C-alpha cells in the first residue's frame with residue numbers, strides 16, 4: 080500500500096493541491112512536520128529502515144527555485160514539482176543527495192513553479208530546453224499529483240522552447256491526448272530486464288517501457304532513449320545485446336526514425352553502498368572493486384579503460400541496429 084503514512088507541512092493544506100491530496104488520502108495517517116527538508120524522526124532512523132521509509136509520502140512547499148545551467152540534452156536543470164522517489168534503484172543518484180531520506184516529496188506550490196518556468200522560457204536569449212525531472216520521476220509523481228498533466232498543458236499553451244524529463248515508468252496513458260504542441264521531449268530509460276528486476280526495484284518492466292515510448296511517439300511527443308545506467312554485471316555484453324535486439328524488434332518504425340539515444344555508465348557511492356548493504360543484504364552487488372575507481376566525495380566510477388572499451392562496443396552495436404540514430408553523448 081502506498082503511501083503508508085504522510086508527513087506534511089501544515090501550510091501545504093492552504094494550496095489547491097494540498098487540499099486535493101488531503102481528500103485523496105483521507106484514510107492514511109497524516110503527521111505534521113516543520114520542514115520537508117529535515118524530519119528528525121526519519122533522518123535518525125537506521126539504514127535498514129530504508130525500504131520502510133520509501134513507503135512514506137512527504138508533502139511540502141518548495142522553497143529553492145534556482146535553475147542550474149546544463150549541457151546535455153537540456154540548457155537548464157529546473158527544481159520542480161517533486162524530489163526523491165518511491166522506487167528503489169540500487170544506484171539511484173538521489174541517495175547521494177538525500178541519503179536514506181530519498182523518499183518521494185511532492186511540492187504543492189506547482190502554480191508558482193510553473194509560472195516561473197514559463198516566464199523564464201520567454202526571457203531566454205535563445206530557444207531553450209528545460210529539464211524538469213532531474214530530481215525525481217515525474218511519471219511516477221503524476222500518478223499521485225497530476226502535476227505533469229498540468230505542466231504539459233500550461234507549458235504548451237504559454238511556454239517557449241521545450242521541457243524534458245526521463246522516466247523508468249510506463250504509466251503514460253493520461254498524457255496521450257494532451258495538446259502538447261511538440262514542446263515536450265519524453266526520455267525513456269532502458270536496461271536489460273534482468274537489471275530492471277534485480278537493481279531497478281519497483282520500476283516498470285522493459286516491455287512496458289517500450290510500449291510507453293511507442294505510445295508517446297504515436298501521440299506526437301518527441302522521444303529519446305536513455306540506455307542508463309550501463310552496469311558491468313557478469314556477462315553484461317550479452318545482456319546489452321539482448322536489450323538492443325528487443326528494442327529493435329519492439330520499437331515502432333516511427334520511434335526508430337525520430338528518437339535519439341543517450342548512454343550513461345553507472346556511478347556509485349559510499350553512501351549508496353552503506354544503505355544497500357543494510358537495506359538489501361541479498362541484492363545483486365553492483366559495486367565492483369576491480370572495475371571501479373574512487374574519485375571525489377566517496378564516488379566510484381568505472382575505470383577509464385573499461386569505459387572506453389564499453390563505449391566502442393555499445394556504439395558499434397547501436398549502429399548495427401539503429402544506423403542514423405543520433406547518440407547525443409556517452410558519459
Ligand code: SF4
Pocket residue numbers: 163164165166167168170171172173214215216247279282
Ligand atoms: S526511478 Fe529514478 S528516481 Fe526513482 S529510485 Fe530509480 S533512479 Fe531513483
